[in-house]
């Protein structure tokens with residue numbers, strides 16, 4: 001059960017978009033821009049399934065400079081639509097009052113997101129929780145993206161904890177698959193949101 005599991009965790013990891021805040025960028029348009037850019041660089045089409053699969057191909061070609069250009073495009077695109085970002089109130093309430101939910105005071109909080117670092121930092125500022133988040137792994141910080149387990153492993157290594165001392169929340173199946181691939185317990189954020197709502201109902 002989620003509430004029981006939270007008590008023993010030393011590190012709680014959140015996805016960003018759809019989990020802590022709601023970003024409103026047009027991701028399909030961004031994907032199209034990246035596909036065009038890829039074609040311009042390589043005269044070839046990239047895998048269009050996800051933005052990450054297109055970036056994977058750049059990584060496979062060992063093209064760090066071009067990868068950096070792609071990160072810049074993503075960052076600029078994300079920042080343009082930052083103004084419409086909304087915090088997800090229940091998650092923010094949890095982050096601000098984690099001990100109310102049985103989480104140890106010394107437990108650390110981290111973000112694992114496919115958004116760029118600046119976007120993550122700005123989103124956390126907007127939700128007023130910058131000082132609550134101890135570590136961020138953004139798009140630029142790994143070379144294998146969710147559902148690869150690399151981001152979760154990076155966080156595990158940073159805090160030097162066991163997998164079973166971690167828990168990961170996200171809004172997509174891709175997040176849950178990431179947890180599974182890392183062998184780290186993971187839940188849909190909706191499960192946490194329900195828990196927060198229940199707690200708020202009890203306290204009113």
Ligand SMILES: [Mg+2]
Nearest residue numbers: 015017018171
């Ligand atoms: Mg998400």
